[in-house]
Amino acid sequence: MKKILVIHGPNLQLLGHRNPSVYGRMSLSAINERLKVQARRFKAALTVIQSNHEGEIVEAIGKARGRCDGILINPAAYTHTSVAIRDALEAVGLPAVEVHLSNIYARESFRRKSLMSPVVTGQITGFGPESYTLGLNALIGLLTSRRPKR
Numbered sequence: 001m002k003k004i005l006v007i008h009g010p011n012l013q014l015l016g017h018r019n020p021s022v023y024g025r026m027s028l029s030a031i032n033e034r035l036k037v038q039a040r041r042f043k044a045a046l047t048v049i050q051s052n053h054e055g056e057i058v059e060a061i062g063k064a065r066g067r068c069d070g071i072l073i074n075p076a077a078y079t080h081t082s083v084a085i086r087d088a089l090e091a092v093g094l095p096a097v098e099v100h101l102s103n104i105y106a107r108e109s110f111r112r113k114s115l116m117s118p119v120v121t122g123q124i125t126g127f128g129p130e131s132y133t134l135g136l137n138a139l140i141g142l143l144t145s146r147r148p149k150r
């Protein structure tokens with residue numbers, strides 16, 4: 001069974017209330033429920049965390065080594081600022097998919113750069129809660145295929 005760590009970054013606990021015109025009305029717990037149903041279909045096991053603290057996210061990524069097969073991450077605002085999370089993803093060396101609800105390239109200029117994108121396997125941005133579904137699908141496909149993982 002493939003083990004996947006799902007990481008939601010800062011302020012994503014507010015999904016459902018937070019800027020619904022940008023992020024939609026689905027709550028984080030509803031997104032997580034959907035991901036769990038999807039994972040069950042593929043016989044994958046999910047560990048899900050949400051944190052507003054950079055160091056906690058760095059530690060979770062570091063601890064995934066030897067315990068998880070892949071990472072699905074929405075680093076939220078840290079996408080654009082965190083060298084520490086970027087380095088953790090690079091160091092752990094696991095296949096990782098970066099997801100964003102909004103299309104970060106169609107928004108303010110400070111959001112148009114992801115420090116994560118060079119060190120993840122791929123990025124999905126702009127499909128609302130569907131970004132997570134697509135991301136999990138991509139990650140499971142990657143983990144179960146024979147092609148090189150990174």
Ligand code: DQA
Nearest residue numbers: 074075076077100101102111
């Ligand atoms: C986000 C985009 C980020 O720019 C923002 O800071 C977030 C959410 C998204 O999912 O669209 O918190 O990662």
